Amino acid sequence: MCEECYSEDSRATPLRGARACLEGHTQYICGSCGRCICIEREERRGLQRWNFPFQTLEQAKLYLRAADHTRQRACGIYQIEGPGGRTFYKIFPGREELAAFLRKNPGKRCPQGAPLFSAGRYREFPGTQVRRLRPQEVEAYLAQR
Secondary structure, eight states, X not given: OOTTTOOSSTTOOOSSSHHXXXXXXXXXXXXXXXXXXXXXXXXXXXXXXXXXXXXXXXXXXXXXXXXXXXXXXXXXXXXXXXGGGOEEEEEESXXXXXXXXXXXXXXXXXXXXSOSEEOSSOOOOTTOEEEOOOHHHHHHHHHTO
């Protein structure tokens, strides 16, 4: 597992619309393994990809480093249960943000009350970049997947 971006696969993301995301969005480029993670902020709602719910813990791990970098602190992945037993995973910077989410969403709960995964502390890594990829970089990245 990459100690910086928490992935077993250095070409694991983006999860949806890889080409469009790599061509059109700002990427966090892992300084350790070179993996690209979408860090683009949505204009309309101001959300980033890591703000959305994930189906699995493994999917959430793929975006955790983008959250860590954005917030400049170690964030955590929490398991959330919704109505009808639906389970999903969300990244929160801390328990305060989790509590605020749960107050706004009374039908949801976090059974553990603690993150299932977190780096524990925030670290900077040499070689990390946050930028848009050049067309030739997109092609090379996709060819390596």
